[in-house]
Amino acid sequence: MKIATWNxxxxxxxxxxxxTWLKTSSPDIVLFQEIKCETSAFPAFEFxxxxxxxxxxxxxxxxxxxxxxxxxxxxxxxxxxxxxNDPQSRYLEATIQGLRVASLYLPNGNPVTLDPFQSPVxxxxxxxxxxxxxxxxxxxAAQLLNKEHPIIxxxxxNIIPEAIDVYDPKGWELDALYxxxxxxxxxxxxxxxxxxxxxxxYPHQKNSFTFWDYQAGAWPKDNGLRIDHFLLSPEAADRMxxxxxxxxxxxxxKASDHTPVLLELQI
DNA sequence: ATGGTTGTTGGACAA
Numbered sequence: 419m420k421i422a423t424w425n426x427x428x429x430x431x432x433x434x435x436x437x438t439w440l441k442t443s444s445p446d447i448v449l450f451q452e453i454k455c456e457t458s459a460f461p462a463f464e465f466x467x468x469x470x471x472x473x474x475x476x477x478x479x480x481x482x483x484x485x486x487x488x489x490x491x492x493x494x495x496x497x498x499x500x501x502x503n504d505p506q507s508r509y510l511e512a513t514i515q516g517l518r519v520a521s522l523y524l525p526n527g528n529p530v531t532l533d534p535f536q537s538p539v540x541x542x543x544x545x546x547x548x549x550x551x552x553x554x555x556x557x558x559a560a561q562l563l564n565k566e567h568p569i570i571x572x573x574x575x576n577i578i579p580e581a582i583d584v585y586d587p588k589g590w591e592l593d594a595l596y597x598x599x600x601x602x603x604x605x606x607x608x609x610x611x612x613x614x615x616x617x618x619x620y621p622h623q624k625n626s627f628t629f630w631d632y633q634a635g636a637w638p639k640d641n642g643l644r645i646d647h648f649l650l651s652p653e654a655a656d657r658m659x660x661x662x663x664x665x666x667x668x669x670x671x672k673a674s675d676h677t678p679v680l681l682e683l684q685i
Numbered sequence: 686a687t688g689g690t691t692g693t694t695g696g697a698c699a700a
Contacts, residue, residue, distance in 0.1 A: 427700085428692055444700070452700090479693050480700095526700060576700095631700085632690035675691075675700080 419685040422448040423521065423572035423646055425676035429453040429484070432674055433461060435533075439667050440468055445680065446488045447514055449521035449572040453482035462486060464556075477507040482599065483521040498554045515685065517654070518562065522573035523553050527594030541658050545594055548576070549656045552603040559649075560610050561624070568654035571612070574576070574589065574676065575647050577604045582624055583644035595645060613655035614664065615648040615681050628663055635669060647681075648681045657683040 422445040426432045429450060440448070464484055473491045474484035485491055495511040497504065509513060511520040513666035526620060527548030531539055542548070559583065561570055578596040581587040590596040610616060627642025636642065648661060659682040668677040 431692065452692095480698090528700080539697050636690095672691095 419447070419515070419517075419683045421449070421519070421570060421572065421683065422646075422678045423449040423451070423574075423648065423681075424678035425451040425523070425574040425646060425674060427452050427454070427674040427676065429460065429482075430455055431672070433472045435465065435670055435672060435674070437468070437662075438465070438670075439634070439678065440465075441474050443664065443680065445486075445677070448486040449654060450486070450520070451482075451521060451574045452524040452674075453484050454478075454479060455482060462633045464534045470482055470597075475507045477505070480506070481523055482507045483510045483523050485510055485512055485514075485519065485521050489515050498551075498558050500554045500557075501537055509555075509676075513532070516568070517571045517683075518567050519567075520571045521572070522555070522571060522575070522618075524555070524574065524576045526557055526576050527597075527600065530594050530597050531547060533597065544582040548601065549603065552600075552607070554656070556603070556607045556610070559607060563611055567651065568657065568683075569651035570654050570677070570681070571649040572647070572681070575604065576645055577601065577647075579604060579614070579647075582622070583626070585625075585627070585641045585643075586616075587667055590615065590643075595643065601640060608649065611652060612649040613652070613658070614677065615650055615655075615658060615661035616644075619658075619661055626647075626663055627652075630668060630673050632643060634671060636658060646676055646679050648679065653684065657685055659684055 457476035470486040628646035
């Protein structure tokens with residue numbers, strides 16, 4: 419079973435790139451983030467023509483997540499518990515072939531503070547939203563773990579886990595993606611018992627980025643970040659075969675600023 | 686120091 423996660427930065431603007439990539443990579447399940455359209459505008463028919471069922475959770479202009487699958491998508495959950503009234507579409511969970519799979523788009527959270535010179539530090543509303551979102555996600559993840567099913571949480575976590583995952587760690591210390599509280603929250607999530615697929619397989623591999631900013635020549639200079647991750651429950655980790663980052667789509671015309679991550683499971 | 690880019694939109698805002 420091949421499962422991919424990809425922040426496409428607008429599904430409609432990215433259709434030519436996505437269709438090309440689907441044909442060459444041929445994943446069984448795809449987790450999209452930032453589809454940036456309402457559910458009714460999701461191009462389900464075009465994916466259906468390639469053999470994919472889909473379930474989209476859209477939103478006007480911003481955010482939005484979706485799942486494509488060659489197999490039936492069942493028992494969908496469109497919000498984290500406690501986030502039922504959140505207007506931001508960032509979480510979609512479903513059962514596919516006995517796997518509990520989620521496509522998640524964690525809040526960016528910048529800026530961390532409104533006034534960087536203020537002491538003590540006062541977090542911005544955006545950063546507090548990120549921290550609360552992570553707390554709710556962790557609570558939900560802990561409950562799901564108890565069921566002892568294979569779980570795959572894939573998506574844009576907007577978290578740089580460690581120094582090896584960013585081209586300039588010093589320069590990113592005050593950014594919400596690398597801020598100490600963000601990394602601490604991510605660590606405590608993993609410490610519930612999840613396996614982060616890529617870094618577990620390749621503990622020391624540098625320049626394994628999944629995102630390069632559109633600005634300042636980040637892509638040609640390889641000034642990237644590794645912020646798109648797969649977290650696996652023990653029952654899923656037992657079946658892990660490979661996890662790879664496919665840089666090819668980032669180098670093409672009209673590319674998303676993220677590139678896909680692929681996970682292969684024995685199933 | 687500022688600007689550098691892309692997408693949704695039709696002016697900011699988000700990333």
